[in-house]
Amino acid sequence: MTVLSNKRGVELDEQVPGAPAGPLEAVAGPVAAGRSLSGVRALGASVRAYVALTKPRVIELLLITTIPVMFLAERGVPRLSTVLLTLAFGTMSAGAANAINCYIDRDIDAKMRRTRRRPLARHQVTPARALIFGITLAALSTAGFLVAVNPLAAVGSLFAILFYVFVYSLLLKRRTSQNVVWGGIAGCMPVLIGWAAVTGGVAWTPFVLFGVVFLWTPPHTWTLAMRYREDYAVAEVPMLPVVATERRVVTESLVYTYATVACSLLLWPVAGMGPVYGGVAVVLGLVFLAEGHRLLKAVRAGVTGVHLRPMRFFHLSNVYLALLFTAVAVDPLLH
DSSP states (O other): OEEEEOTTOOEEEEOOTTSOOOHHHHHHHHHHHHHHHHHHHHHHHHHHHHHHHTOHHHHHHHHHHHHHHHHHHHTSOOOHHHHHHHHHHHHHHHHHHHHHHHHHTHHHHTTOTTTTTSTTTTTSSOHHHHHHHHHHHHHHHHHHIIIIIOHHHHHHHHHHHHIIIIIIIIIITTTOTTHHHHHTHHHHHHHHHHHHHHHSSOOHHHHHHHHHHHHHHHHHHHHHHHHTHHHHHHTTOOOHHHHSOHHHHHHHHHHHHHHHHHHHHHHHHHTTOOHHHHHHHHHHHHHHHHHHHHHHHHHHTTOOGGGGOHHHHHHHHHHHHHHHHHHHHHHHHHO
16 A cells, blocks of 8 residues: 655545555445445335335236236137236226325325335325326326237226226216225226237127126125224225214125125126136125125124124135136136
């Protein structure tokens, strides 16, 4: 190591290649490494925040209804490339709608326990960037469907985004207790998109499955809202459990549950389904209805609040839909 002197006479170390690090380098090395590690962590946190904007748990549920319909449309195993492209652009489409919804609902998300950890509520992403992110995903997903799948799938995807953003998020959510009834149309679109991706057209079969998801959505959402009623009340979102009695909510949920099961059985003759689907639909329907009647019996007996265990119905509804659509996919392979 040689020693240099600057203009003020202060000795400076000049590192000779291969020589041990001097005092400055010994300090600078760990500092640089720490900064690099901090940068990696910051990037990871940013990526996680943007992913969270897309609401991955919601997307999972939408994809559960897309893939089975593609098997049914093909009456067998659809082309892998078509499935992967539809899933990729479908994920982007749903993520776009959810990200823009986070932008619109950032004020009420900050008030609710269930949503206060979302990225905008925690200021992990700025509102402007969240909006740009959502619009970018919407454009890319629509273009992807148009170029790589077909125009009808692209139209369905764009309709779902626009409906969720403008009709549900901006028009219905804060104005009516029927928000999730009609707003649920956006969540039904993956059924039609999956069918269109395989066939390039539409038919009665996907519309029956559209009806299943449409009728399933209100009781599924209302029982979740019963658990978080205080959150919605504080945020002034007029979900049915906020503006109606528990008895009315449970009664209407049971009516929709009956309609869901009836619509699921309608698929049997309409689509020419085999005994596998028919048997699964009947058994699942009976279990689903039994849970709805349990809730009604409890509320009639004077049970209220968390003691009603509405989340039990909510979780069962997830299982019901997942298994029913699994049967939709499996039946054509065996029948």
